[in-house]
Amino acid sequence: MSEFDVSRQRGLPVYLQIQAQIERRIAAGSLAPGDPLPSVRTLAKQLRINPNTVVRVYRELEFLGLVETRHGEGTFVAAGAQRRAKATVLVEEHAAAYVTAAKELGLDQGEAVAAVKAAWRKRDTAEVA
Amino acid sequence: MSEFDVSRQRGLPVYLQIQAQIERRIAAGSLAPGDPLPSVRTLAKQLRINPNTVVRVYRELEFLGLVETRHGEGTFVAAGAQRRAKATVLVEEHAAAYVTAAKELGLDQGEAVAAVKAAWRKRDTAEVA
Amino acid sequence: MSEFDVSRQRGLPVYLQIQAQIERRIAAGSLAPGDPLPSVRTLAKQLRINPNTVVRVYRELEFLGLVETRHGEGTFVAAGAQRRAKATVLVEEHAAAYVTAAKELGLDQGEAVAAVKAAWRKRDTAEVA
Amino acid sequence: MSEFDVSRQRGLPVYLQIQAQIERRIAAGSLAPGDPLPSVRTLAKQLRINPNTVVRVYRELEFLGLVETRHGEGTFVAAGAQRRAKATVLVEEHAAAYVTAAKELGLDQGEAVAAVKAAWRKRDTAEVA
DNA sequence: GTGGTCTAGACCACG
DNA sequence: GTGGTCTAGACCACA
Numbered sequence: 422m423s424e425f426d427v428s429r430q431r432g433l434p435v436y437l438q439i440q441a442q443i444e445r446r447i448a449a450g451s452l453a454p455g456d457p458l459p460s461v462r463t464l465a466k467q468l469r470i471n472p473n474t475v476v477r478v479y480r481e482l483e484f485l486g487l488v489e490t491r492h493g494e495g496t497f498v499a500a501g502a503q504r505r506a507k508a509t510v511l512v513e514e515h516a517a518a519y520v521t522a523a524k525e526l527g528l529d530q531g532e533a534v535a536a537v538k539a540a541w542r543k544r545d546t547a548e549v550a
Numbered sequence: 551m552s553e554f555d556v557s558r559q560r561g562l563p564v565y566l567q568i569q570a571q572i573e574r575r576i577a578a579g580s581l582a583p584g585d586p587l588p589s590v591r592t593l594a595k596q597l598r599i600n601p602n603t604v605v606r607v608y609r610e611l612e613f614l615g616l617v618e619t620r621h622g623e624g625t626f627v628a629a630g631a632q633r634r635a636k637a638t639v640l641v642e643e644h645a646a647a648y649v650t651a652a653k654e655l656g657l658d659q660g661e662a663v664a665a666v667k668a669a670w671r672k673r674d675t676a677e678v679a
Numbered sequence: 680m681s682e683f684d685v686s687r688q689r690g691l692p693v694y695l696q697i698q699a700q701i702e703r704r705i706a707a708g709s710l711a712p713g714d715p716l717p718s719v720r721t722l723a724k725q726l727r728i729n730p731n732t733v734v735r736v737y738r739e740l741e742f743l744g745l746v747e748t749r750h751g752e753g754t755f756v757a758a759g760a761q762r763r764a765k766a767t768v769l770v771e772e773h774a775a776a777y778v779t780a781a782k783e784l785g786l787d788q789g790e791a792v793a794a795v796k797a798a799w800r801k802r803d804t805a806e807v808a
Numbered sequence: 809m810s811e812f813d814v815s816r817q818r819g820l821p822v823y824l825q826i827q828a829q830i831e832r833r834i835a836a837g838s839l840a841p842g843d844p845l846p847s848v849r850t851l852a853k854q855l856r857i858n859p860n861t862v863v864r865v866y867r868e869l870e871f872l873g874l875v876e877t878r879h880g881e882g883t884f885v886a887a888g889a890q891r892r893a894k895a896t897v898l899v900e901e902h903a904a905a906y907v908t909a910a911k912e913l914g915l916d917q918g919e920a921v922a923a924v925k926a927a928w929r930k931r932d933t934a935e936v937a
Numbered sequence: 938g939t940g941g942t943c944t945a946g947a948c949c950a951c952g
Numbered sequence: 953g954t955g956g957t958c959t960a961g962a963c964c965a966c967a
Contacts (some may be wrong), residue, residue, distance in 0.1 A: 433672060434942060460954065471944045484742060486918070493951035493954045508655045516669035519648040526637045530670045533641075534663055540645035541659045660744070691930060692957060718939065729959045751939045751966035766913045770920075774927035777906040784895045788928045791899075792921055798903035799917045
């Protein structure tokens with residue numbers, strides 16, 4: 422398994438960077454169901470970060486159903502993870518595209534979010550009708 | 551100026567329907583800067599709705615900088631309104647596209663909004679870097 | 680807001696004890712949507728535990744949609760939390776009842792889980808038919 | 809001994825259907841300790857299924873201690889089988905009840921299983937205390 | 938003031 | 953060896 426990389430400096434939290442990289446590998450299939458992830462301690466040492474940060478990443482991924490942890494054994498890519506991860510990655514791409522457009526149009530975050538909520542509401546009422 | 555139409559029954563609030571139609575006409579240029587909008591009473595009668603509803607629409611449009619009300623004269627399309635209205639309409643379209651994608655991927659509103667916030671944050675940190 | 684209590688000694692992790700108590704109060708309605716939870720630092724001091732442990736609890740509750748955290752403001756019971764919390768508590772009660780029965784019948788955890796999976800499968804196939 | 813019945817088509821595997829029916833008869837006492845079960849070949853012909861399927865059923869039942877096979881003689885209901893079968897049937901009923909409740913509350917299988925494990929753990933720690 | 942992230946290092950439980 | 957929990961205390965970001 423090739424390396425991950427994290428950039429320190431303030432910006433995206435480290436744990437989110439790692440989480441995103443793992444999600445992408447699962448979505449791409451380079452991490453397949455059943456594959457073991459590096460142990461918490463190993464990955465922590467590799468990335469020169471605190472083990473607790475890795476624990477947090479793995480915990481989030483487990484909540485998302487992308488990995489399963491087997492106590493005393495390790496952390497493994499979950500069955501059906503690829504489909505879920507693909508959805509996650511797709512969502513991120515759509516959201517990024519939307520944010521790009523919104524920023525170009527001069528919206529701030531609050532306005533962009535409000536527009537999504539409005540569109541959601543419209544969609545809902547359209548479906549009901 | 552041709553007619554507007556509103557559908558009662560559960561769905562989008564009437565005032566939002568009217569507002570959206572006016573925004574679109576301004577964006578399209580069929581309502582140009584300086585053009586008068588119907589008076590509150592006239593439009594209310596035409597659409598058979600409460601005048602207060604029209605007042606609300608005009609107030610929202612004024613807040614958005616799309617119209618200006620001149621006391622004793624009436625309500626007029628504001629200078630530079632077309633550019634702003636186009637942006638508004640574009641944002642709505644982008645938001646609608648995003649919502650469509652998010653719904654297809656099975657997200658609920660909270661998740662969709664969270665994804666936008668996350669993407670926004672990512673964009674911010676990327677720009678800083 | 681009256682006190683929570685946690686028992687140290689090994690057993691249920693502290694964070695799960697606190698989480699369960701908050702869930703129950705939300706389910707019971709004594710913590711209503713919009714109500715603030717104690718600040719992380721306050722609750723930590725009250726329970727004489729580390730603030731990070733409280734952070735963890737609040738994070739889990741947010742994931743479950745029971746609370747929402749507003750950065751710089753505090754943590755609040757989320758809208759619709761009562762319904763969700765009631766479901767959680769109900770599930771816990773059903774699960775506890777099942778576990779009681781299974782233990783009385785001499786099953787170990789693996790067997791009890793297997794029986795649930797089998798019943799689930801049966802239910803699924805019955806619904807399809 | 810009256811007939812068994814199996815429904816083909818997608819649904820529960822045939823061998824589980826037969827196994828469950830035998831378990832229930834043992835639990836009900838209509839198959840008592842010492843009673844012979846139909847020979848593998850006889851039952852297979854009667855149900856128009858493959859003898860290997862019947863072999864599998866009898867093997868499972870033997871593993872559960874409900875029947876014993878005596879080489880050259882046949883398969884017989886084991887001593888003490890009724891008590892054990894009752895437990896099995898009871899477990900199935902409890903599990904089914906739990907699954908019903910969990911589904912109504914909108915859980916998926918993973919969540920339902922997790923709740924059982926959590927409840928099990930709680931019970932364990934409660935007993936220790 | 939609030940919550941969010943990260944580190945360092947402890948001890949426990951499972952296999 | 954593996955992951956899970958908890959502490960102590962740091963620094964950051966939002967309001």
